[in-house]
Amino acid sequence: MRARRKAAGLRPVTRWVPAVPFSQATPVYSDHRLHDARSLALHALISAKIERDRALLKIAWSNLTRWRKRFKGLPDRWWTEWEQLLRRPWPQVAALLTDPGEQATRLRQSSPFAGILTAAERRRIYDAFRT
Numbered sequence: 001m002r003a004r005r006k007a008a009g010l011r012p013v014t015r016w017v018p019a020v021p022f023s024q025a026t027p028v029y030s031d032h033r034l035h036d037a038r039s040l041a042l043h044a045l046i047s048a049k050i051e052r053d054r055a056l057l058k059i060a061w062s063n064l065t066r067w068r069k070r071f072k073g074l075p076d077r078w079w080t081e082w083e084q085l086l087r088r089p090w091p092q093v094a095a096l097l098t099d100p101g102e103q104a105t106r107l108r109q110s111s112p113f114a115g116i117l118t119a120a121e122r123r124r125i126y127d128a129f130r131t
Contacts, residue, residue, distance in 0.1 A: 038129040039108045043097040045121060046113045051094065056116050060086060063112040078110040086112075 050056045064082055085093055085107075096104050097113075 034129060036105050036108075038125060039105070039111075040098070040100060041125050041129070042117065042122065043108055043111065043113065045125065046116050047094045047097045049116055050090070054090060057086065057090075057093075059115045060112040063114055067112070076110075078107065081107060082110070082112050 060082075064079060064086070068079060085096060096107065098104075
C-alpha cells in the first residue's frame with residue numbers, strides 16, 4: 001500500500017503548513033463564524049466549570065425562570081428546548097454545550113449559562129478571538 005501511494009506521488013501529511021504566512025492571509029471566517037467559534041470556546045469553559053461544581057447549573061435554571069417571567073405568554077421554542085435539555089443527565093448537557101454542530105450552535109445563541117464565567121474568564125476568550 002505504501003509503495004503504491006509513493007509511486008502515485010502521494011506522501012503522508014504530518015503537519016499543516018500554510019501556503020501564505022498567517023500574517024498575510026486573508027481571513028476565511030465570516031464575522032458570524034467567528035462569533036460561533038467564540039461561543040463554542042466560552043461554552044467549553046462553562047462546561048469545564050460546571051464539571052467541577054454542578055451547583056452552577058442552578059444559575060442556568062435561574063436564568064430560564066427569570067426570562068420566562070419577563071417574557072410572559074407562550075414560551076419560545078428555545079426556552080422549551082433548554083428546559084428539556086437541562087433535565088437530562090449532565091454528560092449529555094456537557095456534550096451539547098461543546099458540540100460544534102448546527103443544533104448546538106443555534107442553541108448557544110440563546111444560552112441560559114450567563115453569569116457562570118467571571119469577567120476575567122470572558123475577557124480572556126474575547127481577547128483570544130479578537131480580529
